[in-house]
Amino acid sequence: MTKHKGLRALVLAVLLMFVPSGIACAHEVPDASRLGTISAVMTYDGAAVPGGSLTLYRVGDVVSDDGNYGFALTEAFAGSEVSLDDVESAETAEALADYAETSKPEGVTAAVDGEGHVTFTDLEIGLYLVVQGEPADGYEPINPFLVSLPMNDGEAYLYDVDASPKLELEKAPVPPETPPQTGSAVVPAAIVAAAALVLVGIIGVARFRRARRTGHDLTD
16 A cells, blocks of 8 residues: 555656646736726716716836735825725725825826717726716716726736726706795885885976976966
């Protein structure tokens, strides 16, 4: 029995000698030479929402730490000193958006077409911030959010990223209509109008009487 175990171990050792060492630790890495796209469809309650625009900022460079990939702030956003440890955090996106609003870094703006689509093309890999300065008519601006390019879906890196799930459109509040005038508001106006008519009548009568007196004196 011991002899058979020793034989199996020897065969296994020989097989491992012919297996390329890279296979044991092989994993896909982001391709820095590839360009990607970030696209989205603006919808509300299942219907497309055209109009407005989105602006895209590249806020993070891809960095490697012992085979693990993350992001470091780009030169344009280094002054924000925002941590990119949690790129899913709404607070992280808000902080970067606030910095972009004050520092005015270079960004790319694309209009939302008639079917609610917006697409950014020829993008280098990295971490991107999406903000909306001009919303569609009748809607609030979307909250800023971050998009990783490429995006890892657990099996492979995707270089054409659909950011639609991150969009949450909200209706803008409708200003209240001016309430119709009530009877209390109409009565004073009517009184003022009547008083004016009475005043005009009094002035007219006074002028008529004075004219008659003046004419009588002349004839005498």
